[in-house]
Amino acid sequence: MKYENQLTPQGNALILHQMFPSEIPKLLGYIEDVCITIQEDAERNRKVWNNERLTFEQWLKGVQRVQSKITYYRTALCKSAHFFSSSLFNDNTAIVSHYCLNLYVTTMIQPNPQFTQLVQMLHNKWIGQIEQAPEYITHAENYPDQWVCLCGNQAESDGFYSCNEKGDQIEPIEGEWDELYICMRCGRIIDQRNLQVTGYNPHPKPLED
Ligand SMILES: [Zn+2]
Known part of the structure; x- marks a missing residue:
């Protein structure tokens, strides 16, 4: 399949948008809701935070970025696959968008099983990538x-x-x-x-x- 060759998070997101444009508005609404909930529960989330790779402040900043992108540019994000992938899947936002995407397909009942399948495949590939990427202080x-x-x-x-x-x-x-x-x-x-x-x-x- 064509998307097997796409390796970056942005490339993956581009494919997702191009293949399932009609799913994007609902997905954006969901991501926005998740981001709002995370911020509302920030104090409680901060206390239980145990990610070794990322501080809670870095995570929260990413959540705020993703939410404001969706709130201010919803129409453009729905229309343009390139804008969608470059805004929500860059270095600062990809981790948040992937978290929401994974939550979306694992906790919500999706009408479109192909969409779910592609998200899961891209998510697994992305997890594989970050685990292999070397870290530098x-x-x-x-x-x-x-x-x-x-x-x-x-x-x-x-x-x-x-x-x-x-x-x-x-x-x-x-x-x-x-x-x-x-x-x-x-x-x-x-x-x-x-x-x-x-x-x-x-x-x-x-x-x-
Ligand atoms: Zn350290």
Whole structure:
């Protein structure tokens, strides 16, 4: 099938819109409702948030973006598959739209089984993609040594400690240490040469005396 070759979330969303344009208005209404509910329950949702890859604030920002796109550009989103895919499935919004799409086909009874099938297929493919994509932490602008982990941790808050490939703390001794650090807040293991996250250990062993 043609859509087998489409790999990006935007490409997938484009196909969905092109194949099922008549489903889009109802879908947008649903996504908008979900976004409103999430924001109304923000305090409760924040307390139970346990996603390692994303902070609750990042998630909430994405939810607000998706909702305002739908509220202000509903007609254009229904009309244009390109506008739909580029607005609701870009880096900032894809995770929210995918969450809503999946909820839509798993909790609502859909009149069109082909639509449901395509959404599920695209969703599974997307989950596969994000699980394979490497993660990188960032650093303060112009200060490559001032790391900022994806969880928000920095050297002056919980800090980063030298560790082995399992995440257990070790002394940074040449020949024994492979330039890895562990984030003491979230447990991500970071390669200092390229800031790539190479592993995860939420309960690292501390240094032995
Ligand atoms: Zn971290």
